[in-house]
Amino acid sequence: MADTDDEGTERVDGRRLRYRHRREELLQAATEHALAHGPARLSLRRIADSAGVSHAALLHHFGTRENLVAEIVERVLDRAFTAPRVLAGEHVPDEEGGPLRALWRRATTGEGEAYVRLFLAVTGGALHDEALAGPVRRSLRRRTEVLEAGLLRAGCPPARAGALATLVMGTLRGLVVDRLVTGDTARVDAAFEAFVRGLERQREQW
Structure with a gap:
Protein backbone atom coordinates (compact mmCIF):
# COMPACT_ATOMS: atom_id res chain seq x y z
CA MET A 1 0.00 0.00 0.00
CA ALA A 2 1.09 3.63 -0.40
CA ASP A 3 2.82 5.30 2.57
CA THR A 4 4.54 8.58 3.30
CA ASP A 5 8.04 9.35 4.59
CA ASP A 6 8.95 11.82 7.33
CA GLU A 7 8.65 14.71 4.87
CA GLY A 8 5.18 13.64 3.74
CA THR A 9 6.33 12.34 0.33
CA GLU A 10 4.31 9.35 -0.84
CA ARG A 11 6.16 6.04 -1.08
CA VAL A 12 4.93 2.96 -2.96
CA ASP A 13 4.98 -0.45 -1.30
CA GLY A 14 7.69 -2.47 -3.05
CA ARG A 15 5.46 -5.52 -3.12
CA ARG A 16 2.92 -3.68 -5.25
CA LEU A 17 5.63 -2.85 -7.76
CA ARG A 18 6.66 -6.51 -7.91
CA TYR A 19 3.06 -7.69 -8.32
CA ARG A 20 2.01 -5.02 -10.82
CA HIS A 21 3.24 -6.85 -13.94
CA ARG A 22 1.97 -10.19 -12.66
CA ARG A 23 -1.47 -8.67 -12.23
CA GLU A 24 -1.41 -7.48 -15.84
CA GLU A 25 -0.42 -10.97 -16.99
CA LEU A 26 -3.30 -12.49 -15.05
CA LEU A 27 -5.79 -9.98 -16.45
CA GLN A 28 -4.61 -10.71 -19.99
CA ALA A 29 -4.88 -14.47 -19.38
CA ALA A 30 -8.39 -13.99 -17.99
CA THR A 31 -9.35 -11.89 -21.00
CA GLU A 32 -8.05 -14.56 -23.38
CA HIS A 33 -10.08 -17.14 -21.44
CA ALA A 34 -13.18 -15.00 -21.90
CA LEU A 35 -12.47 -14.60 -25.62
CA ALA A 36 -12.16 -18.36 -25.99
CA HIS A 37 -15.11 -19.44 -23.82
CA GLY A 38 -17.49 -16.47 -23.58
CA PRO A 39 -18.77 -14.59 -20.52
CA ALA A 40 -20.93 -17.42 -19.17
CA ARG A 41 -17.87 -19.40 -18.02
CA LEU A 42 -16.11 -16.58 -16.18
CA SER A 43 -15.66 -18.34 -12.84
CA LEU A 44 -12.53 -17.70 -10.79
CA ARG A 45 -11.65 -21.39 -10.76
CA ARG A 46 -11.96 -21.78 -14.52
CA ILE A 47 -9.92 -18.64 -15.11
CA ALA A 48 -7.29 -19.77 -12.57
CA ASP A 49 -7.01 -23.16 -14.28
CA SER A 50 -6.72 -21.49 -17.69
CA ALA A 51 -4.04 -19.07 -16.45
CA GLY A 52 -2.15 -21.79 -14.60
CA VAL A 53 -2.39 -20.07 -11.21
CA SER A 54 -4.16 -20.75 -7.97
CA HIS A 55 -7.64 -19.54 -7.10
CA ALA A 56 -6.00 -17.67 -4.17
CA ALA A 57 -3.71 -15.78 -6.56
CA LEU A 58 -6.68 -14.33 -8.43
CA LEU A 59 -8.36 -13.38 -5.15
CA HIS A 60 -5.13 -11.70 -4.04
CA HIS A 61 -4.98 -9.51 -7.13
CA PHE A 62 -8.66 -8.85 -7.83
CA GLY A 63 -10.51 -9.50 -4.56
CA THR A 64 -13.74 -10.92 -5.99
CA ARG A 65 -15.08 -12.51 -9.15
CA GLU A 66 -17.14 -9.37 -9.74
CA ASN A 67 -14.03 -7.17 -9.66
CA LEU A 68 -12.20 -9.41 -12.10
CA VAL A 69 -15.18 -9.69 -14.45
CA ALA A 70 -15.59 -5.90 -14.43
CA GLU A 71 -11.95 -5.46 -15.45
CA ILE A 72 -12.22 -8.09 -18.19
CA VAL A 73 -15.36 -6.42 -19.51
CA GLU A 74 -13.69 -2.99 -19.50
CA ARG A 75 -10.74 -4.39 -21.46
Missing part, protein backbone atom coordinates in the same frame (compact mmCIF):
# COMPACT_ATOMS: atom_id res chain seq x y z
CA VAL A 76 -12.91 -6.20 -23.99
CA LEU A 77 -15.16 -3.23 -24.55
CA ASP A 78 -12.16 -0.93 -24.90
CA ARG A 79 -10.92 -3.06 -27.80
CA ALA A 80 -14.23 -3.69 -29.58
CA PHE A 81 -15.51 -1.42 -32.35
CA THR A 82 -12.17 0.36 -32.06
CA ALA A 83 -9.68 1.30 -34.73
CA PRO A 84 -6.66 2.87 -32.97
CA ARG A 85 -6.46 5.88 -35.26
CA VAL A 86 -10.19 6.54 -34.98
CA LEU A 87 -10.14 6.25 -31.19
CA ALA A 88 -7.18 8.64 -31.04
CA GLY A 89 -9.08 11.18 -33.11
CA GLU A 90 -6.62 10.95 -35.98
CA HIS A 91 -7.66 11.61 -39.57
CA VAL A 92 -8.23 8.53 -41.72
CA PRO A 93 -7.65 9.57 -45.34
CA ASP A 94 -10.46 9.20 -47.85
CA GLU A 95 -8.26 6.95 -49.98
CA GLU A 96 -8.24 4.50 -47.04
CA GLY A 97 -12.02 4.58 -46.88
CA GLY A 98 -12.46 7.00 -44.00
CA PRO A 99 -13.05 6.26 -40.30
CA LEU A 100 -16.23 4.15 -40.54
CA ARG A 101 -14.70 1.73 -43.00
CA ALA A 102 -11.63 1.53 -40.74
CA LEU A 103 -13.90 0.60 -37.83
CA TRP A 104 -15.69 -2.00 -39.95
CA ARG A 105 -12.45 -3.63 -41.09
CA ARG A 106 -11.27 -3.84 -37.49
CA ALA A 107 -14.61 -5.23 -36.26
CA THR A 108 -14.88 -7.94 -38.92
CA THR A 109 -11.34 -9.33 -39.15
CA GLY A 110 -8.91 -11.23 -36.94
CA GLU A 111 -8.50 -10.21 -33.32
CA GLY A 112 -10.94 -7.34 -33.76
CA GLU A 113 -13.74 -9.74 -34.64
CA ALA A 114 -12.99 -11.87 -31.57
CA TYR A 115 -13.30 -8.84 -29.31
CA VAL A 116 -16.50 -7.72 -31.03
CA ARG A 117 -18.00 -11.20 -30.68
CA LEU A 118 -17.38 -11.13 -26.92
CA PHE A 119 -18.55 -7.50 -26.76
CA LEU A 120 -21.90 -8.56 -28.21
CA ALA A 121 -22.19 -11.49 -25.79
CA VAL A 122 -21.39 -9.21 -22.85
CA THR A 123 -23.87 -6.60 -24.08
CA GLY A 124 -26.61 -9.24 -24.15
CA GLY A 125 -25.61 -10.44 -20.68
CA ALA A 126 -25.86 -6.89 -19.38
CA LEU A 127 -29.61 -7.04 -19.84
CA HIS A 128 -29.75 -9.55 -16.97
CA ASP A 129 -26.56 -8.89 -14.98
CA GLU A 130 -26.03 -5.53 -13.30
CA ALA A 131 -22.33 -6.31 -12.82
CA LEU A 132 -21.99 -6.20 -16.60
CA ALA A 133 -24.43 -3.34 -17.18
CA GLY A 134 -22.24 -0.57 -15.74
CA PRO A 135 -19.14 -1.27 -17.88
CA VAL A 136 -21.34 -1.74 -20.96
CA ARG A 137 -23.08 1.59 -20.42
CA ARG A 138 -19.73 3.37 -20.01
CA SER A 139 -18.32 1.73 -23.11
CA LEU A 140 -21.30 2.57 -25.30
CA ARG A 141 -21.21 6.18 -24.13
CA ARG A 142 -17.50 6.39 -24.87
CA ARG A 143 -17.84 4.95 -28.36
CA THR A 144 -20.79 7.18 -29.16
CA GLU A 145 -18.82 10.21 -27.95
CA VAL A 146 -15.85 9.24 -30.17
CA LEU A 147 -18.16 8.94 -33.17
CA GLU A 148 -19.88 12.21 -32.31
CA ALA A 149 -16.53 14.02 -32.11
CA GLY A 150 -15.56 12.59 -35.49
CA LEU A 151 -18.83 13.73 -37.03
CA LEU A 152 -18.33 17.23 -35.65
CA ARG A 153 -14.82 17.35 -37.12
CA ALA A 154 -16.33 16.30 -40.46
CA GLY A 155 -18.69 19.29 -40.33
CA CYS A 156 -21.88 17.70 -38.97
CA PRO A 157 -24.20 20.29 -37.40
CA PRO A 158 -23.86 20.04 -33.60
CA ALA A 159 -27.61 19.62 -33.16
CA ARG A 160 -27.50 16.43 -35.24
CA ALA A 161 -24.18 14.91 -34.22
CA GLY A 162 -25.33 13.04 -31.09
CA ALA A 163 -28.32 11.40 -32.74
CA LEU A 164 -26.34 10.51 -35.85
CA ALA A 165 -23.52 9.00 -33.77
CA THR A 166 -26.10 6.86 -31.95
CA LEU A 167 -27.56 5.75 -35.28
CA VAL A 168 -24.10 4.82 -36.57
CA MET A 169 -23.23 2.84 -33.43
CA GLY A 170 -26.54 0.99 -33.43
CA THR A 171 -26.27 0.19 -37.13
CA LEU A 172 -22.72 -1.14 -36.74
CA ARG A 173 -23.80 -3.43 -33.90
CA GLY A 174 -26.83 -4.70 -35.79
CA LEU A 175 -24.91 -5.41 -38.98
CA VAL A 176 -22.10 -7.20 -37.15
CA VAL A 177 -24.63 -9.40 -35.33
CA ASP A 178 -26.21 -10.26 -38.69
CA ARG A 179 -22.79 -11.03 -40.18
CA LEU A 180 -21.69 -13.26 -37.29
CA VAL A 181 -24.97 -15.14 -36.95
CA THR A 182 -25.72 -15.72 -40.64
CA GLY A 183 -22.21 -15.87 -42.06
CA ASP A 184 -23.56 -14.00 -45.10
CA THR A 185 -20.60 -11.66 -45.33
CA ALA A 186 -21.21 -10.42 -48.89
CA ARG A 187 -24.78 -9.31 -48.18
CA VAL A 188 -23.94 -7.64 -44.87
CA ASP A 189 -20.81 -5.95 -46.20
CA ALA A 190 -22.91 -4.58 -49.07
CA ALA A 191 -25.49 -3.27 -46.58
CA PHE A 192 -22.72 -1.59 -44.56
CA GLU A 193 -21.33 0.01 -47.71
CA ALA A 194 -24.80 1.30 -48.66
CA PHE A 195 -25.17 2.79 -45.18
CA VAL A 196 -21.80 4.55 -45.37
CA ARG A 197 -22.53 5.93 -48.81
CA GLY A 198 -25.79 7.33 -47.49
CA LEU A 199 -23.87 9.09 -44.73
CA GLU A 200 -21.39 10.42 -47.29
CA ARG A 201 -24.26 11.92 -49.28
CA GLN A 202 -25.51 13.60 -46.11
CA ARG A 203 -22.03 14.94 -45.45
CA GLU A 204 -22.05 16.73 -48.82
CA GLN A 205 -24.96 18.84 -47.53
CA TRP A 206 -23.28 19.95 -44.28
Whole structure:
Protein backbone atom coordinates (compact mmCIF):
# COMPACT_ATOMS: atom_id res chain seq x y z
CA MET A 1 0.00 0.00 0.00
CA ALA A 2 1.09 3.63 -0.40
CA ASP A 3 2.82 5.30 2.57
CA THR A 4 4.54 8.58 3.30
CA ASP A 5 8.04 9.35 4.59
CA ASP A 6 8.95 11.82 7.33
CA GLU A 7 8.65 14.71 4.87
CA GLY A 8 5.18 13.64 3.74
CA THR A 9 6.33 12.34 0.33
CA GLU A 10 4.31 9.35 -0.84
CA ARG A 11 6.16 6.04 -1.08
CA VAL A 12 4.93 2.96 -2.96
CA ASP A 13 4.98 -0.45 -1.30
CA GLY A 14 7.69 -2.47 -3.05
CA ARG A 15 5.46 -5.52 -3.12
CA ARG A 16 2.92 -3.68 -5.25
CA LEU A 17 5.63 -2.85 -7.76
CA ARG A 18 6.66 -6.51 -7.91
CA TYR A 19 3.06 -7.69 -8.32
CA ARG A 20 2.01 -5.02 -10.82
CA HIS A 21 3.24 -6.85 -13.94
CA ARG A 22 1.97 -10.19 -12.66
CA ARG A 23 -1.47 -8.67 -12.23
CA GLU A 24 -1.41 -7.48 -15.84
CA GLU A 25 -0.42 -10.97 -16.99
CA LEU A 26 -3.30 -12.49 -15.05
CA LEU A 27 -5.79 -9.98 -16.45
CA GLN A 28 -4.61 -10.71 -19.99
CA ALA A 29 -4.88 -14.47 -19.38
CA ALA A 30 -8.39 -13.99 -17.99
CA THR A 31 -9.35 -11.89 -21.00
CA GLU A 32 -8.05 -14.56 -23.38
CA HIS A 33 -10.08 -17.14 -21.44
CA ALA A 34 -13.18 -15.00 -21.90
CA LEU A 35 -12.47 -14.60 -25.62
CA ALA A 36 -12.16 -18.36 -25.99
CA HIS A 37 -15.11 -19.44 -23.82
CA GLY A 38 -17.49 -16.47 -23.58
CA PRO A 39 -18.77 -14.59 -20.52
CA ALA A 40 -20.93 -17.42 -19.17
CA ARG A 41 -17.87 -19.40 -18.02
CA LEU A 42 -16.11 -16.58 -16.18
CA SER A 43 -15.66 -18.34 -12.84
CA LEU A 44 -12.53 -17.70 -10.79
CA ARG A 45 -11.65 -21.39 -10.76
CA ARG A 46 -11.96 -21.78 -14.52
CA ILE A 47 -9.92 -18.64 -15.11
CA ALA A 48 -7.29 -19.77 -12.57
CA ASP A 49 -7.01 -23.16 -14.28
CA SER A 50 -6.72 -21.49 -17.69
CA ALA A 51 -4.04 -19.07 -16.45
CA GLY A 52 -2.15 -21.79 -14.60
CA VAL A 53 -2.39 -20.07 -11.21
CA SER A 54 -4.16 -20.75 -7.97
CA HIS A 55 -7.64 -19.54 -7.10
CA ALA A 56 -6.00 -17.67 -4.17
CA ALA A 57 -3.71 -15.78 -6.56
CA LEU A 58 -6.68 -14.33 -8.43
CA LEU A 59 -8.36 -13.38 -5.15
CA HIS A 60 -5.13 -11.70 -4.04
CA HIS A 61 -4.98 -9.51 -7.13
CA PHE A 62 -8.66 -8.85 -7.83
CA GLY A 63 -10.51 -9.50 -4.56
CA THR A 64 -13.74 -10.92 -5.99
CA ARG A 65 -15.08 -12.51 -9.15
CA GLU A 66 -17.14 -9.37 -9.74
CA ASN A 67 -14.03 -7.17 -9.66
CA LEU A 68 -12.20 -9.41 -12.10
CA VAL A 69 -15.18 -9.69 -14.45
CA ALA A 70 -15.59 -5.90 -14.43
CA GLU A 71 -11.95 -5.46 -15.45
CA ILE A 72 -12.22 -8.09 -18.19
CA VAL A 73 -15.36 -6.42 -19.51
CA GLU A 74 -13.69 -2.99 -19.50
CA ARG A 75 -10.74 -4.39 -21.46
CA VAL A 76 -12.91 -6.20 -23.99
CA LEU A 77 -15.16 -3.23 -24.55
CA ASP A 78 -12.16 -0.93 -24.90
CA ARG A 79 -10.92 -3.06 -27.80
CA ALA A 80 -14.23 -3.69 -29.58
CA PHE A 81 -15.51 -1.42 -32.35
CA THR A 82 -12.17 0.36 -32.06
CA ALA A 83 -9.68 1.30 -34.73
CA PRO A 84 -6.66 2.87 -32.97
CA ARG A 85 -6.46 5.88 -35.26
CA VAL A 86 -10.19 6.54 -34.98
CA LEU A 87 -10.14 6.25 -31.19
CA ALA A 88 -7.18 8.64 -31.04
CA GLY A 89 -9.08 11.18 -33.11
CA GLU A 90 -6.62 10.95 -35.98
CA HIS A 91 -7.66 11.61 -39.57
CA VAL A 92 -8.23 8.53 -41.72
CA PRO A 93 -7.65 9.57 -45.34
CA ASP A 94 -10.46 9.20 -47.85
CA GLU A 95 -8.26 6.95 -49.98
CA GLU A 96 -8.24 4.50 -47.04
CA GLY A 97 -12.02 4.58 -46.88
CA GLY A 98 -12.46 7.00 -44.00
CA PRO A 99 -13.05 6.26 -40.30
CA LEU A 100 -16.23 4.15 -40.54
CA ARG A 101 -14.70 1.73 -43.00
CA ALA A 102 -11.63 1.53 -40.74
CA LEU A 103 -13.90 0.60 -37.83
CA TRP A 104 -15.69 -2.00 -39.95
CA ARG A 105 -12.45 -3.63 -41.09
CA ARG A 106 -11.27 -3.84 -37.49
CA ALA A 107 -14.61 -5.23 -36.26
CA THR A 108 -14.88 -7.94 -38.92
CA THR A 109 -11.34 -9.33 -39.15
CA GLY A 110 -8.91 -11.23 -36.94
CA GLU A 111 -8.50 -10.21 -33.32
CA GLY A 112 -10.94 -7.34 -33.76
CA GLU A 113 -13.74 -9.74 -34.64
CA ALA A 114 -12.99 -11.87 -31.57
CA TYR A 115 -13.30 -8.84 -29.31
CA VAL A 116 -16.50 -7.72 -31.03
CA ARG A 117 -18.00 -11.20 -30.68
CA LEU A 118 -17.38 -11.13 -26.92
CA PHE A 119 -18.55 -7.50 -26.76
CA LEU A 120 -21.90 -8.56 -28.21
CA ALA A 121 -22.19 -11.49 -25.79
CA VAL A 122 -21.39 -9.21 -22.85
CA THR A 123 -23.87 -6.60 -24.08
CA GLY A 124 -26.61 -9.24 -24.15
CA GLY A 125 -25.61 -10.44 -20.68
CA ALA A 126 -25.86 -6.89 -19.38
CA LEU A 127 -29.61 -7.04 -19.84
CA HIS A 128 -29.75 -9.55 -16.97
CA ASP A 129 -26.56 -8.89 -14.98
CA GLU A 130 -26.03 -5.53 -13.30
CA ALA A 131 -22.33 -6.31 -12.82
CA LEU A 132 -21.99 -6.20 -16.60
CA ALA A 133 -24.43 -3.34 -17.18
CA GLY A 134 -22.24 -0.57 -15.74
CA PRO A 135 -19.14 -1.27 -17.88
CA VAL A 136 -21.34 -1.74 -20.96
CA ARG A 137 -23.08 1.59 -20.42
CA ARG A 138 -19.73 3.37 -20.01
CA SER A 139 -18.32 1.73 -23.11
CA LEU A 140 -21.30 2.57 -25.30
CA ARG A 141 -21.21 6.18 -24.13
CA ARG A 142 -17.50 6.39 -24.87
CA ARG A 143 -17.84 4.95 -28.36
CA THR A 144 -20.79 7.18 -29.16
CA GLU A 145 -18.82 10.21 -27.95
CA VAL A 146 -15.85 9.24 -30.17
CA LEU A 147 -18.16 8.94 -33.17
CA GLU A 148 -19.88 12.21 -32.31
CA ALA A 149 -16.53 14.02 -32.11
CA GLY A 150 -15.56 12.59 -35.49
CA LEU A 151 -18.83 13.73 -37.03
CA LEU A 152 -18.33 17.23 -35.65
CA ARG A 153 -14.82 17.35 -37.12
CA ALA A 154 -16.33 16.30 -40.46
CA GLY A 155 -18.69 19.29 -40.33
CA CYS A 156 -21.88 17.70 -38.97
CA PRO A 157 -24.20 20.29 -37.40
CA PRO A 158 -23.86 20.04 -33.60
CA ALA A 159 -27.61 19.62 -33.16
CA ARG A 160 -27.50 16.43 -35.24
CA ALA A 161 -24.18 14.91 -34.22
CA GLY A 162 -25.33 13.04 -31.09
CA ALA A 163 -28.32 11.40 -32.74
CA LEU A 164 -26.34 10.51 -35.85
CA ALA A 165 -23.52 9.00 -33.77
CA THR A 166 -26.10 6.86 -31.95
CA LEU A 167 -27.56 5.75 -35.28
CA VAL A 168 -24.10 4.82 -36.57
CA MET A 169 -23.23 2.84 -33.43
CA GLY A 170 -26.54 0.99 -33.43
CA THR A 171 -26.27 0.19 -37.13
CA LEU A 172 -22.72 -1.14 -36.74
CA ARG A 173 -23.80 -3.43 -33.90
CA GLY A 174 -26.83 -4.70 -35.79
CA LEU A 175 -24.91 -5.41 -38.98
CA VAL A 176 -22.10 -7.20 -37.15
CA VAL A 177 -24.63 -9.40 -35.33
CA ASP A 178 -26.21 -10.26 -38.69
CA ARG A 179 -22.79 -11.03 -40.18
CA LEU A 180 -21.69 -13.26 -37.29
CA VAL A 181 -24.97 -15.14 -36.95
CA THR A 182 -25.72 -15.72 -40.64
CA GLY A 183 -22.21 -15.87 -42.06
CA ASP A 184 -23.56 -14.00 -45.10
CA THR A 185 -20.60 -11.66 -45.33
CA ALA A 186 -21.21 -10.42 -48.89
CA ARG A 187 -24.78 -9.31 -48.18
CA VAL A 188 -23.94 -7.64 -44.87
CA ASP A 189 -20.81 -5.95 -46.20
CA ALA A 190 -22.91 -4.58 -49.07
CA ALA A 191 -25.49 -3.27 -46.58
CA PHE A 192 -22.72 -1.59 -44.56
CA GLU A 193 -21.33 0.01 -47.71
CA ALA A 194 -24.80 1.30 -48.66
CA PHE A 195 -25.17 2.79 -45.18
CA VAL A 196 -21.80 4.55 -45.37
CA ARG A 197 -22.53 5.93 -48.81
CA GLY A 198 -25.79 7.33 -47.49
CA LEU A 199 -23.87 9.09 -44.73
CA GLU A 200 -21.39 10.42 -47.29
CA ARG A 201 -24.26 11.92 -49.28
CA GLN A 202 -25.51 13.60 -46.11
CA ARG A 203 -22.03 14.94 -45.45
CA GLU A 204 -22.05 16.73 -48.82
CA GLN A 205 -24.96 18.84 -47.53
CA TRP A 206 -23.28 19.95 -44.28
